[in-house]
Amino acid sequence: MLPRHDVAFETNSGRPAFDVTCANHETSTHFVVKLHPQDFEIVRGLEEAQNQQLIGQVSPDHYLFTFTDEELIDVLLKPNEWNGFAVTLARQILQDRGKLISSEAVLLLRKQRTADRQVLAYSASDRVHGLRIMVLGVVMVVVLVCFRIYSAT
The missing domain is CATH 1.20.5 (Single alpha-helices involved in coiled-coils or other helix-helix interfaces)
Structure with missing residues (x-):
């Protein structure tokens, strides 16, 4: 998808060249996509558009449909704890339930949450x-x- 939109990127496995444990753990492998800083917003928009298309294919027994409104709002506030599709689906479920939450409100709440979690390490x-x-x-x-x-x- 990125080459179709002329977004420069580089990929690698994120796996170190030498496994110091010598255990060859395949579960510790990460897939890394490297982007230029100016392309992050473009890629986020592409991801959001892709997620919007996938929402139409979600089965009605998806686990997010069992979440309460408060739990869905929590998904929106903590996107780093969820995948992008879950965040998009949570927003859509809230909209379907008549709870419209603007992007600006979510950003403000995220900033507040970050400020509240900031704890100084030393007295x-x-x-x-x-x-x-x-x-x-x-x-x-x-x-x-x-x-x-x-x-x-």
Whole structure:
């Protein structure tokens, strides 16, 4: 599909050349498609169009049809935890149920969700202590360089 739309891409298996475990695990193989940054939106649009075509072929017993509205909204908010088709189907199911959610609203909710999940790894006192250690290290390097220059003359 990408060559038909003049999108430059490169593919590889994502598998390392040497398996350090020597176990040759086929389940750890990933398929990687590399794109230019400016082509991401084009490819997302192509994927969305492909998913829209596939929605007409979905069987009525697909598991997403059993989801509640809240669960479907959760699929929209966490697209990285779902495949693209599931996200598109969730949006379509919500629309069929009369729940219209705009793309802008989904983006705002995703940004809010990202901000809510941001957790600092260290406490405030630990960060201040780290800053003190860094400043002391820089001061000691400057003192050492000055001492070397002074003792060399």
